[in-house]
Amino acid sequence: MAKSSNKFTIRDICFIALITAACVVGRTAFQFIPNVQPITAIFILVSFNKGFLRSFLIVLLTIFTTNIYMGMGPWTLTQVFSYTVIIIVSCGFSQMPWFAQHQLPQLIFALFTGYLFGFLTACGDTIIYGIRAFWPYYVQGIYFDTLHGVGNLLFYALLRPFIPRLLLRFWPNQY
Structure with a gap:
């Protein structure tokens, strides 16, 4: 995990x-499966290897570009906020040697980010839409958070062997 x-x-x-x-x-490509897509795993892997700023730019460009196709609205702000928090936490974990050296904590983190994304999005939604009952609103989405988390786990396991090597080979840290 490089700086x-x-x-x-x-x-x-x-x-x-x-x-x-x-x-x-x-x-x-995966929009037909609710909350299952490879972007969270890619954001995490890029943040582990390239830091916050580059990851944040990728988050912004990805969310705004895909929401042009899938629908732009106030939820775009909550998506950007939630993914920003996820890459901040990812960057923090990447500085911990025990985390960087072992795959199991990384996989658990990938799973957890599905729930973190859902929780942060629900927090933003309650503010934006004026929802008064946060917990019932949040609990209704746990099924989708579980799909997101399991998708993150699977995509992270599939992409972890390849993305860091590609980044190191074609996007080295020397400038």
């Missing part, structure tokens, strides 16, 4: 665009 500088190169811009395109295709 990266805040300086951007043409290579950075190209890879941010390519990873965003992969996220857009992945989210669009």
Whole structure:
């Protein structure tokens, strides 16, 4: 889990665009399964390897691009907020050697992010839409949070062997 500088190169811009395109295709391809898409796993893997700023740009571009197709609305703000918190937590965990060296805590974290995303989104929704009963609203979505978490776990397990190697090979940390 490497650190990266805040300086951007043409290579950075190209890879941010390519990873965003992969996220857009992945989210669009799996839209028929509620809350199951590879973007959360990709966001986590990129944040582990490239830090907050690059991950945040990928989150913004992915959410705004896919919501142009799937529907833009106030929920876009809660999605960006929720994914931002997830990549902040991911960046924090990436600094812990025990976490970076073992796959099991990473898989558990990937599963947990489905519930974290749902909780944060529900918090934002209650504010935006003026929902007074937070807990009943949140509990109704736990089934979808479970789908999101299990999807994250599966996609993380599938992508973990490949994405860090691709990032290291084609998007090295030397500038």
